[in-house]
Amino acid sequence: AQSVTQPDIHITVSEGASLELRCNYSYGATPYLFWYVQSPGQGLQLLLKYFSGDTLVQGIKGFEAEFKRSQSSFNLRKPSVHWSDAAEYFCAVGAGTGNQFYFGTGTSLTVIP
Amino acid sequence: KAGVTQTPRYLIKTRGQQVTLSCSPISGHRSVSWYQQTPGQGLQFLFEYFSETQRNKGNFPGRFSGRQFSNSRSEMNVSTLELGDSALYLCASSPVGENTEAFFGQGTRLTVV
Numbered sequence: 666a667q668s669v670t671q672p673d674i675h676i677t678v679s680e681g682a683s684l685e686l687r688c689n690y691s692y693g694a695t696p697y698l699f700w701y702v703q704s705p706g707q708g709l710q711l712l713l714k715y716f717s718g719d720t721l722v723q724g725i726k727g728f729e730a731e732f733k734r735s736q737s738s739f740n741l742r743k744p745s746v747h748w749s750d751a752a753e754y755f756c757a758v759g760a761g762t763g764n765q766f767y768f769g770t771g772t773s774l775t776v777i778p
Numbered sequence: 779k780a781g782v783t784q785t786p787r788y789l790i791k792t793r794g795q796q797v798t799l800s801c802s803p804i805s806g807h808r809s810v811s812w813y814q815q816t817p818g819q820g821l822q823f824l825f826e827y828f829s830e831t832q833r834n835k836g837n838f839p840g841r842f843s844g845r846q847f848s849n850s851r852s853e854m855n856v857s858t859l860e861l862g863d864s865a866l867y868l869c870a871s872s873p874v875g876e877n878t879e880a881f882f883g884q885g886t887r888l889t890v891v
């Protein structure tokens with residue numbers, strides 16, 4: 666069965682520092698992978714997606730993610746974090762049929778000045 | 779283009795009552811999915827509708843139901859509310875196809891007392 670693991674429940678970084686959020690997935694075929702961000706009390710906003718092709722994908726707000734099939738990972742990175750990046754980040758994998766997605770439990774990001 | 783609109787934003791209900799939540803997808807999107815988000819369980823898939831037909835269903839009791847209208851608007855209904863149904867209910871719409879990205883609304887915060 667499909668599943669997503671985000672090992673880090675909470676991460677704190679200093680503004681301007683680099684960021685990497687981890688995501689591991691379990692899926693039998695080529696996965697459809699997504700990263701979403703959620704601000705308090707809001708819905709989810711898509712940061713980036715991977716369907717196929719180049720394993721390094723660029724997203725909005727300066728985020729990127731790298732798909733590594735051998736490690737079943739899809740880690741999210743940003744070279745320099747801004748205070749406005751503080752939010753909850755969710756990794757998700759497509760279920761294979763329709764538009765059903767499995768989400769990780771999320772990583773809460775705190776940015777300190 | 780208008781985003782996904784969910785109404786109402788906030789709702790307080792009493793145990794045993796029923797509730798109906800509404801979702802208007804992005805114009806042109808025919809797939810609508812519903813998710814329940816709670817601190818303990820995270821984001822859990824409820825069901826997906828496509829062209830007025832339920833295409834996927836999550837592992838929720840029959841008290842949770844939904845439907846989709848010919849204009850792609852969707853409603854979900856929860857009958858015989860329980861305290862544990864308190865959650866943020868998120869609706870997402872997707873373009874035609876499968877495993878396409880989901881665009882989320884801001885959610886309906888349901889509190890059951």
